[in-house]
Amino acid sequence: MTDNENNPMSKKTPDNTHFRKDTFHLSSVRIYPEYISKINGEANKNTFSVMNHEQFGYCIIANIHFQAGQKIAQLPRLKIFTEPDLHTVQSGSNQHIYDPWFAGLISHSCRPNIYFEQSELAFYAVEPIAPGNIITQDYEQTEDILFREFDCCCGHFECRGKIRGKKFSN
Ligand SMILES: [Zn+2]
Numbered sequence: 001m002t003d004n005e006n007n008p009m010s011k012k013t014p015d016n017t018h019f020r021k022d023t024f025h026l027s028s029v030r031i032y033p034e035y036i037s038k039i040n041g042e043a044n045k046n047t048f049s050v051m052n053h054e055q056f057g058y059c060i061i062a063n064i065h066f067q068a069g070q071k072i073a074q075l076p077r078l079k080i081f082t083e084p085d086l087h088t089v090q091s092g093s094n095q096h097i098y099d100p101w102f103a104g105l106i107s108h109s110c111r112p113n114i115y116f117e118q119s120e121l122a123f124y125a126v127e128p129i130a131p132g133n134i135i136t137q138d139y140e141q142t143e144d145i146l147f148r149e150f151d152c153c154c155g156h157f158e159c160r161g162k163i164r165g166k167k168f169s170n
Contacts, residue, residue: 031101032076041074041122043102048073048135050105058105059134066129072114075103075121084147091118093144108163109136109154116142140169 028034029044049061066072079098081088087104088096097103103123106114114123114137129135136154139146145165152163160169 033101036076036078039074039076041071042076043073048102050102056107059107060102060105062129062133062135063131065131066125068125068127070125071122072125072129072135073102073123075099075123084143084145086147088147089116090142090144091116091121097121107134107136108139108150108152109156110138110152110159110163111154111156112136112138112141118142139163140166142166 029046030038031043031045031048031050032038043060045063047062047064049063051059051061053059062072075089075097080091081096081098082094084090084096085098085104087100088098089103091097103116106123113127113129113133114125114135116123116137123137140160140163143165144167146163149162149164152159152161
């Protein structure tokens with residue numbers, strides 16, 4: 001962001017590319033694109049940051065405090081696939097919500113700090129969450145069979161190791 005008083009560039013005709021970019025940052029707190037109808041309680045840039053970690057890939061970081069038991073995000077109306085995908089969250093049998101903006105970027109942990117309430121299509125905190133905390137869910141809480149199984153490195157003493165889906169755990 002530039003200071004208009006002191007920036008000689010501001011005397012010139014605004015560059016359209018920069019103007020659009022600035023407008024976007026000032027006006028939109030949405031994580032979801034505009035073609036998805038906005039709903040109350042959806043994840044936004046005030047509540048969460050989307051980070052691309054060089055080792056672990058995309059993850060969601062809390063920007064604010066959440067209390068244990070608090071609803072942290074309600075999913076808006078999104079496409080539902082019949083098969084899992086890399087960025088889907090299972091909401092029922094043959095129902096996989098496609099959310100490459102938020103839910104599909106949440107990291108797995110065998111001891112997660114949120115869970116997905118399938119009947120409400122909402123995420124709830126299971127413990128207090130502080131700004132800067134990585135949001136984690138247990139993929140085997142929702143997914144019957146993972147789109148892509150992986151070796152978990154969450155570090156918890158009860159880590160299940162290979163994460164493949166609900167159908168394979170226990
Ligand atoms: Zn684990």
